[in-house]
Amino acid sequence: MAVVDVSEELKSLSSTMGSIEAVLDLEKMRADIAVLEEQAAAPSLWDDPDAAQKITSKLSHLQAELRKTEALRGRIDDLSVMFELAEDEGDADALAEAESELIAVRKALDEMEVRTLLSGEYAEREALVNIRAEAGGVDASDFAERLQRMYLRWAERHGYPTEVYETSYAEEAGIKSTTFVVKAPYAYGTLSVEQGTHRLVRISPFDNQGRRQTSFAGVEVLPVVEKTDHVEIDESELRVDVYRASGPGGQGVNTTDSAVRLTHIPTGIVVSCQNERSQIQNKASAMNVLQAKLLERRRQEEQARMDALKDGGSSWGNQMRSYVLHPYQMVKDLRTEFEVGNPQAVLDGEIDGFLEAGIRWRKQQEK
Incomplete structure (x- = not known):
């Protein structure tokens, strides 16, 4: 040089x-x-x-x-x-x-x-991550579980504490849905670029004819609610159901009806928590998740009003990343064009490159 x-x-x-x-x-x-x-x-x-x-x-x-x-x-x-x-x-x-x-x-x-480059009202918050299996049957359930592992491994690599609030296991393999929190400052600002639909293309290990399958999983990232947010929830607008927590394949993990499911009647939002032994603790955690969802709903409504005042805001397709394991190996972000040729490393939690590209892309969209 x-x-x-x-x-x-x-x-x-x-x-x-x-x-x-x-x-x-x-x-x-x-x-x-x-x-x-x-x-x-x-x-x-x-x-x-x-x-x-x-x-x-x-x-x-x-x-x-x-x-x-x-x-x-x-x-x-x-x-x-x-x-x-x-x-x-x-x-x-x-x-x-x-x-x-x-x-x-x-x-x-x-x-x-x-x-x-992290900005926004809630950027400094911890992150509440929801993952759900979408189209693709058992492959989608398996993919949802792999995404959960990917984010938990990413947090582990950075030394960020996590807590899994609830996991709903699928019958054959994988999970229907999961909710967990990443307890680190700026976790929401960082992980919020992961929100959207993730797509997996591979030879299905669940197809006895060895055919290629495409499956989808949805990722939702919310800011953790703090006491200053004032998200009021009227108890009369809640339906509370208690049930026995279960593990993979229906295996019981608790011998009492300690798991809690909350339904917010006005919005139809349903949340549940089963990670604690106590029904009271599970209800408290479920309330935190519900408040986070209501806070995000309020934020989206406010954003929609702002966009309307500006005659429309910027938007992008819901499908945001493809993980291709066959016929070639690649993970590609559909917004930023950032791609990696080692899907296994990505699914093991090496996603910093995607996060950085997503944050830069989002900042560019704000200009």
């Missing part, structure tokens, strides 16, 4: 880093950390476990974000020294090392830049 090219590249990196630092507002971040550290040190912190968890989680996230930002700034500043020393000493190995670090820094910078 020519010296002039390196100099320009380093200037570009530093400029981009400056823009990121401005958006993240590092001084405010440090001030927020100081406030949260004071709250976390309070003797009464765990009197309210839910509030305590939110405080410690947000503190941990902000501290990690600040460390990551400061470390990347340090790497950018060190690059100029690395190249200068390599040039002065005519050391080919040192030059190769500096060029390798330059590529790595550019990649890390691109990834961090995506974080600054």
